[in-house]
Amino acid sequence: MPPFSRVTVIGLGLIGSSIARGVRAHMTGVGLTGYDADPQVRETAKAIGLCDDVADSAGAAVTDADLVILCVPVGAIGDAAREFAEDLPADAVVSDVGSCKESVVTALREALPGVAIVPAHPVAGTERSGPEAGFAQLFHNRWCILTPPADADPLAVERVAEFWKRLGADIEMMEPAHHDRVLAVTSHLPHLIAYTIVGTASDLEEVTSSEVIKYSAGGFRDFTRIAASDPTMWRDVFLSNREAVLDMLQRFSEDLSALQRAIRWGKGEELFDLFTRTRAVRRSVIEQGQDDAREDFGRAHD
């Protein structure tokens, strides 16, 4: 038996629509209701048959749910929860998929006092957005981190864990604060740097934008993928996980200065040592099944 029988997804972007498709693919018989604040997204969701039902308000969407998953930008999560708070069945569990967890836990507890809250973060995604971007396999063999409050109902935590296992994910438990520091380095800082370099490259005078794009296969193109991620989602992540991001950024800047100095003073051995060390990290990522084992991410060559 699936751990929940009526699931409501609030926010039908990449993650929300992937959850919807995952429920359809892996949890036969489970009722599926969707809602999105954007009427156009609701229309698209209806047109492609993403859920059994797409409601016209958040309240209407949750009335008979036993699991509600908020898949909205982290800065909007409190307001989104307040929208359906009055209509939420007493025994419903509320979860989310936000990329930072301390701010989310606070916002959800404020918006939904007395409700069983089990925050979650599936570490998965692509550069695409919207209800048509999702796919059921997105969470397969990816980690989903749960950050339940200390006083969370163990049964609710177990059911949310089981839900994500059925979507194909592996489960890990973490304190919200530790989650936010781990993700600051494995996700938020990489995005920040990618956004920056794509901006820097676009602003040069003597190298034209068309040259930057033309010769992007030298490495730059990898960064453009990450820098194509959803602007609203990422604005909110940086503002919500400010302290951890700024701290990681500080460390990165120090390391970059050291490398800058090594280049300026021709310290080849220092460069070589770092580049050898970083090479080993890639091997571990592949060994642990966290990336495509094929070269070049499996990019098509002719």
Add this chain to the structure above:
Amino acid sequence: MPPFSRVTVIGLGLIGSSIARGVRAHMTGVGLTGYDADPQVRETAKAIGLCDDVADSAGAAVTDADLVILCVPVGAIGDAAREFAEDLPADAVVSDVGSCKESVVTALREALPGVAIVPAHPVAGTERSGPEAGFAQLFHNRWCILTPPADADPLAVERVAEFWKRLGADIEMMEPAHHDRVLAVTSHLPHLIAYTIVGTASDLEEVTSSEVIKYSAGGFRDFTRIAASDPTMWRDVFLSNREAVLDMLQRFSEDLSALQRAIRWGKGEELFDLFTRTRAVRRSVIEQGQDDAREDFGRAHD
């Protein structure tokens, strides 16, 4: 008729072995000799039948060549050229594949006075190294930039251009100094940043290396691919293209500081505007055929 009838490849790593395979695939009847300074690489090249002949010295490798292509790290290019200078036929054309061109042009002109030199840079690669890493399709639909000196023989330039076209590449001509500034932003800076962040992430105390790898699908894993590139090659690139790299790095650091400030002071609009602008760059990269049009680089899911 192919533009050259006897091609010698010096340096049988990723690029050299891809050229060898490309000649085999696209230029039937062309003689192919290989040489590598590393005896083990020569053994492997022989074992896998990479060339018609693998010579035991650079001199022996070039004696009847009409095209010699140096595929060695840019810091080694002068010495590698001197090794065969005396044995080079008078009418042979010498080219290379180095990622920076001002230093290469200088080194080759010094090492090979009076020789027809046509420097080239195919903007293509993967994170793998060695004679077994190459494949014939690597250059298909990629740009190959030629940076011939002002006094270069136009026929030699035309023949090298034709050679690369047969390997599947599109040709562009550039001044060496401009090439070095363009590639500093589209290739060298991205590599430097990727190496740095992978180093930064490995050095944290409170976030373990195993956590960094485990949750790398949040974005970090993209950087590990680039940071797995050949350490010797990249050490040489940064030292050889020092001024352009340091200048681009300076601009990047300024932009990163501005973003840092925007996060610290909660300037969401500034972040949103940049993230929207960078998203458009990805679209151009795809439209111009410079990356896999599939989401997530075409990574396998499931």
